[in-house]
Amino acid sequence: MKPIVLVLAGLILFSVSAFALQGDFGVNLDSSSFLSSGVVDTNAESEYKAAVWGELFQETDQGGSLDLIAQGSYRYTADRPYIVDLDLLRFSGLFPSAFGAGTAVELKAGRLNFNDATKLILDQTLDGVQINLLFSGFQIRLAGAYSGLLLNPSSNVRISADDYLEANDNSVFFGPKRIITEAFIGSDGFAVQALAQFDMRGNTGGEIINTQYLGIAGTPRLSPNFYLPYHLTASYGQSTVGNKTTNLISALAGLGVQFYAEELAASRAHVQVTYATGFTPVVLLLNNISFDDFRPISPPTIGLVFSPRLANLLYLDVGYSFRPFASNPSSVVSNIEPLVAARVFFRDPLPRLLSGAPADILVNDLNPNSTALYLGTEVEAGVVARLFSDLGLSIRGAVFLPSTGSSAAFMSNRGIGYALKIDVSAAL
Amino acid sequence: MNRIGITTVVALALVLAALDVGAQSAVLRTVKGKVEIQNPDEQTWQAASSGMEVPIRATISTGFGGSAVLEMGASTLSVHPLTRLRIDELTTQNNVARTNLYMPVGRIRAQVKSSAGTTTDFTLRGPEATAAVRGTGFESDGVRIQVFESVVVFSSQSGISTNVHNGETGVSADGGSPKGGSDAREGNTAVDFSTSSTVGSGIGRGSSTGLGIGTIAIKFQ
Numbered sequence: 297m298k299p300i301v302l303v304l305a306g307l308i309l310f311s312v313s314a315f316a317l318q319g320d321f322g323v324n325l326d327s328s329s330f331l332s333s334g335v336v337d338t339n340a341e342s343e344y345k346a347a348v349w350g351e352l353f354q355e356t357d358q359g360g361s362l363d364l365i366a367q368g369s370y371r372y373t374a375d376r377p378y379i380v381d382l383d384l385l386r387f388s389g390l391f392p393s394a395f396g397a398g399t400a401v402e403l404k405a406g407r408l409n410f411n412d413a414t415k416l417i418l419d420q421t422l423d424g425v426q427i428n429l430l431f432s433g434f435q436i437r438l439a440g441a442y443s444g445l446l447l448n449p450s451s452n453v454r455i456s457a458d459d460y461l462e463a464n465d466n467s468v469f470f471g472p473k474r475i476i477t478e479a480f481i482g483s484d485g486f487a488v489q490a491l492a493q494f495d496m497r498g499n500t501g502g503e504i505i506n507t508q509y510l511g512i513a514g515t516p517r518l519s520p521n522f523y524l525p526y527h528l529t530a531s532y533g534q535s536t537v538g539n540k541t542t543n544l545i546s547a548l549a550g551l552g553v554q555f556y557a558e559e560l561a562a563s564r565a566h567v568q569v570t571y572a573t574g575f576t577p578v579v580l581l582l583n584n585i586s587f588d589d590f591r592p593i594s595p596p597t598i599g600l601v602f603s604p605r606l607a608n609l610l611y612l613d614v615g616y617s618f619r620p621f622a623s624n625p626s627s628v629v630s631n632i633e634p635l636v637a638a639r640v641f642f643r644d645p646l647p648r649l650l651s652g653a654p655a656d657i658l659v660n661d662l663n664p665n666s667t668a669l670y671l672g673t674e675v676e677a678g679v680v681a682r683l684f685s686d687l688g689l690s691i692r693g694a695v696f697l698p699s700t701g702s703s704a705a706f707m708s709n710r711g712i713g714y715a716l717k718i719d720v721s722a723a724l
Numbered sequence: 725m726n727r728i729g730i731t732t733v734v735a736l737a738l739v740l741a742a743l744d745v746g747a748q749s750a751v752l753r754t755v756k757g758k759v760e761i762q763n764p765d766e767q768t769w770q771a772a773s774s775g776m777e778v779p780i781r782a783t784i785s786t787g788f789g790g791s792a793v794l795e796m797g798a799s800t801l802s803v804h805p806l807t808r809l810r811i812d813e814l815t816t817q818n819n820v821a822r823t824n825l826y827m828p829v830g831r832i833r834a835q836v837k838s839s840a841g842t843t844t845d846f847t848l849r850g851p852e853a854t855a856a857v858r859g860t861g862f863e864s865d866g867v868r869i870q871v872f873e874s875v876v877v878f879s880s881q882s883g884i885s886t887n888v889h890n891g892e893t894g895v896s897a898d899g900g901s902p903k904g905g906s907d908a909r910e911g912n913t914a915v916d917f918s919t920s921s922t923v924g925s926g927i928g929r930g931s932s933t934g935l936g937i938g939t940i941a942i943k944f945q
Contacts, residue, residue, distance in 0.1 A: 359881025392881075398885060400882045721918045
């Protein structure tokens, strides 16, 4: 028995002697205030958050590393006076030369952010595992996660009607239970990705919906200053209510141009068209398949005032920002970034073209007698500043000008919507 | 007899190879402010001056407001203030001019060119990344690179590389895949107001923003 103990003690001492951990810890204070007037289609509200985080890090051979980070927070909102949450608990290991020189395997496990290449389908903290196989020029990512252990206010996994109903229900403790899987292969210029989510609610009598997504995405370079972001995703789904299962088909597409010019006061501009449709001509050729809204796993926030669901929607997004004092040696003034943006919203035109009926979208004060496609325009202006490394500020205001009138998309009582969002972020 | 013959052939090949290796020289063309040189195997630093030849394995150090322009064959290097740069290799072999530099801290701007009849193999190693180029212009601080001309093969510590083109930026801060393309340009131009989004970036490798109220180092020895 004694020799075994001695060998174990020796092994422990040897392994411990190989470690030289670095650690860091800190406190973050975040405040987000949302003021609105008129009719707005967003769910933003004032929120105050204090978070404590800690990290242990160790470098290994050939540029590898082991990293453990955790963050817990206390959050206050008017609806929920206290939310104590585990925001992040992530182990990540980088293991170089796993498949030869110039390759690495990156393993991440725990509670961490998962997102797809577009960030329009999935962008959410989840509990799971992610493996990245890194090669020069491209990478392969495989991930699996579960959303049912997230607190309901922290979860943005909203797909079925029940998910949306529960979003503001204080009696529901955890967010929707879903298993989410992801596979990705590609580079900056071209990538193929597949995602799927499986509803784990069980037989509740409500809608059980599973969805799968297969798509391409990339941001190839056009010239030294221009890039061409694009993405195209086909989605297939199965919606079961009671004994009836309906197959769903929908699509999401986007195309744009991005401009960067660091020498022109760090100028950045973009024009992007995004289209989410549930009515593809394909369905007309197939039996037993219904068209339906495009349903992302975690719905993105599109606008400040007007933020409809990404379904049956076509919108143009243009924006410009710059840092007027980018070359100033003082980081206080060089990190001030004014920005302007505009978003022009339309209903999905295909249903009206093919059947005469307008596409249905879920927003306030829609005119039921109108088939108009144009919904309105949101104009946004603001300033983002990182005054110090430990203090940041964002002030953004927006106005939504709806298309109203007897034949317009909105009823005439829908007025102009205004919103002002002020975020302050500090680190101690 | 055979063994003697093989040995002779190998020795001849080595001699011929050695004859083909030519040592290039690095010369300080311009020196401004405090610039010092530490010669190999010496502990002391000596003040640098214009026209001074910098030997292989020597380290150049620039102070506050100090800068230097270094000529190495057809290539020119502008060494910015607060930089340490070591010349590890400077040779010409088989018509390839090979330059190997190590920069643990600081920033340089390089204009890498080839002489007539030779190709250039220029490598700059930094604390986080390596830039390998064959005729181009770039500026780097060892973590980030900005390319002004042609293409740079930009590698992280783990050896994973990406091509950074004219006008683009590359960033290697976490040891994994270096960031390039529109992602890196977004980081160059956009201001991130949130201090929470940089949680954990204050330690380990990469940009030490120093976030957090404390730093601890635990060493088991």
